[in-house]
Amino acid sequence: MGNSILQVTNLQKEYIGEITYKALNGIDFQLGENEFVAVMGPSGSGKTTFLNSVSTIDRPTAGEILINERNPYSLDDEELAKFRRSELGFVFQDFNLVHTLTVKENILLPLTLDSLPADKMQQRLKHVSQFLGIEELLSKRIYEISGGQKQRVAIARAVIHEPSLLLADEPTGNLDSKAVNDVMNLFSSINTELKTSILMVTHDPYVASFANRIIFIKDGKLYNEVHRGHNRKQFYQEIMDTLAFLGGGQHEL
Numbered sequence: 001m002g003n004s005i006l007q008v009t010n011l012q013k014e015y016i017g018e019i020t021y022k023a024l025n026g027i028d029f030q031l032g033e034n035e036f037v038a039v040m041g042p043s044g045s046g047k048t049t050f051l052n053s054v055s056t057i058d059r060p061t062a063g064e065i066l067i068n069e070r071n072p073y074s075l076d077d078e079e080l081a082k083f084r085r086s087e088l089g090f091v092f093q094d095f096n097l098v099h100t101l102t103v104k105e106n107i108l109l110p111l112t113l114d115s116l117p118a119d120k121m122q123q124r125l126k127h128v129s130q131f132l133g134i135e136e137l138l139s140k141r142i143y144e145i146s147g148g149q150k151q152r153v154a155i156a157r158a159v160i161h162e163p164s165l166l167l168a169d170e171p172t173g174n175l176d177s178k179a180v181n182d183v184m185n186l187f188s189s190i191n192t193e194l195k196t197s198i199l200m201v202t203h204d205p206y207v208a209s210f211a212n213r214i215i216f217i218k219d220g221k222l223y224n225e226v227h228r229g230h231n232r233k234q235f236y237q238e239i240m241d242t243l244a245f246l247g248g249g250q251h252e253l
């Protein structure tokens with residue numbers, strides 16, 4: 001499997017409020033180089049909390065997260081911002097693009113922050129937009145393109161700096177079935193051709209079946225995991241069976 005990109009040890013997260021709520025209760029997890037892992041589980045089980053802990057958005061209460069053997073939570077704000085921009089890529093359900101900018105400007109945004117030389121930027125832009133099939137869209141504004149196209153642009157922005165880990169939270173949640181297929185095929189290509197490791201939260205067993213491995217979370221703990229063999233259909237069936245056992249809150253299915 002190679003080296004691990006992500007190492008999570010005894011991860012715990014409590015939300016402190018009137019009632020303290022333990023959203024993650026001791027998660028151990030490793031993501032190897034070139035792995036594509038989906039995270040599934042009932043609504044409220046802690047999937048987004050898990051992803052947000054890994055993506056350095058939400059500081060854990062206890063436990064350790066290492067990304068490429070570095071603990072992002074030990075960095076100061078400036079180092080952390082830099083670490084995020086170099087190591088991580090993010091794709092969200094609602095695309096998170098800047099509507100008043102063009103496609104090209106949106107994609108280049110992370111590189112401008114790092115003041116990369118202009119020729120290098122253009123070179124990367126060309127490569128990534130060819131790879132994602134969005135060359136014709138570069139001068140359009142975000143409100144002029146479709147949902148599926150928006151997600152392609154968001155993916156381009158997430159990978160243009162060649163992150164070691166791509167994190168996605170329900171990346172197909174706002175897409176129709178044709179766009180779901182397109183976007184998931186792109187995730188597969190990014191994983192196999194660009195050699196980017198991927199961690200993705202999804203409710204959708206079809207979407208999850210594009211991953212190589214699925215971890216199931218229940219009540220803030222790892223419940224089970226399923227590996228994809230050669231047969232995608234069988235993998236899908238295993239996912240469905242595990243979800244049936246898990247029960248509870250499999251909304252949108």
Ligand SMILES: Nc1ncnc2c1ncn2[C@@H]1O[C@H](COP(=O)(O)OP(=O)(O)OP(=O)(O)O)[C@@H](O)[C@H]1O
Nearest residue numbers: 015017021023041042043044045046047048049050
């Ligand atoms: N900021 C917060 N403050 C308090 N409780 C929170 C907060 N964020 C999440 N929670 C609680 O933590 C639990 C896990 O939430 P999380 O969003 O990680 O679940 P999820 O598995 O992603 O759910 P869904 O599939 O519905 O998106 C839930 O019970 C939720 O109510």
